Amino acid sequence: MADDITYQAALAELEGILAAIEEEQVDVDELAVKVRRSAELIRVCRAKIDAAAIEVEAVVQELEPGEKSNG
DSSP: OOOTTTTHHHHHHHHHHHHHHHHSSOHHHHHHHHHHHHHHHHHHHHHHHHHHHHHHHHHHHHHHHHHSSOO
16 A cells, blocks of 8 residues: 555545546556555545544543643
């Protein structure tokens, strides 16, 4: 999996693949390759969303009063 790709780049590539498939620009011989690449990109996007959600939740918990002991 390409962990170095950004969420925006993965999403843009995924949208491009979808548009090509919808416009029937993808040859049948290429279709399986495009579907596999789409699945990889979806996994990358989900992993990045999950990581961001965990980080945001941790920050919010730090800000909530009474959640952290001061001593």
